[in-house]
Amino acid sequence: MTLKKINPPKPVKFCVLTALLVAVYLIIAIPFKVMSVIPGFTDIRPVMLLKPVFGIFFGIPGCLAFAVGNLIGDIMSGSLRWSSAAGFIANFLGPFVFYLFYMKIFKKPFYLRTIKDIIRQLAVIIISAVIEAVIISPAVKLLYPEIDMLLLFVTILLNGTVFPFMLGIPLMILMQEELGFKPVL
């Protein structure tokens, strides 16, 4: 509201929105760092539920916030490694896949009101998770050969699929249908 009254220039709005979304990401991500599957590399990450939410409702600032949030999370939990660079790219592309799909490919208003909508959303979630896993796992394996690449790949894939599907979809329904959020697409 305050932002609207002052009417700041677009880059300022972009930065403020990104910073706010990074804060939301961190509030959800940091406590879950206590649950580690492969210590230092990956954990159970319900924060992945924000991936479609950030991409669809906030666009590029959302994608950037998702990547920056993940990077800051790595720094704060002491797990910043060279592979975090791959993590940054993958975590930007994760929400960007949703943005790109609904903006450039589907080209219809975003809704989750029918089974068809849900199946379409699930397909995009899987594509996004595969892209992330394909970027992160080989990068980690290359830098840290002792890591079980298959386990890492599966964990990233499951984190990127289960949470956006089981938690992200209900959150988006709540945001769009009851809380009045509008997709940027």
Added chain:
Amino acid sequence: MNKLQANICLICVTLCWSTEVIIFSCIPGNVLPFATTFICNAIAAIILGSCFYKRIKNELTRSGKKIILRCLLLGVLNCGYNTLYLYGIKHFDVSTGAFTFSMTVVVLPVVLITMKKTVGAKTWISVALVLTGIITALGGNITKISPVGLLLMLLGCIIRAVFIVKLNDFAGEFDSISLSAFISVFVAAISFVIWLVLQPETFAVIPWSGTIIASLFIHAYFIIAFAQTLNIFAQKRATATGATIIYSLEIVFSLIWGTVLPENLIERAVLTPFNIIGALLIVSGSVIEIIDINGKRRGIYDVKKN
């Protein structure tokens, strides 16, 4: 939100609730459940209050004392059934207790009938399937059930059924976020009083650590602020029985977590054929309730109708 969306949200709520065991596994046994209930509900109330201050204030102006009294009732019922479960479950092993906990689904239609509300044939079929599922999953353990434990759990289930019916009624009457915030306030207040009586040292007893604080926060925003609010929004579109049948999936999710998650997160569950058949029956009972047998298509226009 249409009915399909409401059912999806209820499944999500059940999934969140099923993770409670995982989250609380990080909290030492000497911390009383009333302490965690107080802390988590207080945090959730603060989160909801600060994020939706204006909305809550407007609802309070609109409905006045009414919403406060309704939430007080819901808070008392919530604390009532949780306390009964807490003492009842001590008479069972983990899996038997968990399946007994799902009995609400059987009790609820009876509660509805005593309240002179109708229950459809489809719901009775679902209830029968879920009940068969619970009995099958209990298998041989059914003969070892302690009568005292069973009585406590049954009482807990009756109170929970009344809670669900009342919540379902109030969800259509008041703003969901305000309801969720006030329920958290009252549950926190009641739990604090019980905690103070049982453990006068209160906060000094908790061995504070990063892990405990993280677990409490996760529970507060994930299971209370998010799942409880989502549940109330979904209850606007769902029936009390439909919601309870979906809630019975909690045991199925718990079995899945116990099978797939690593041992450092959760006690591994040993799957028996009885458990698997029981879980499948519970799932089929829920599917029957969720699926629209008449095959009506629900789309954008149904939102207006609803």
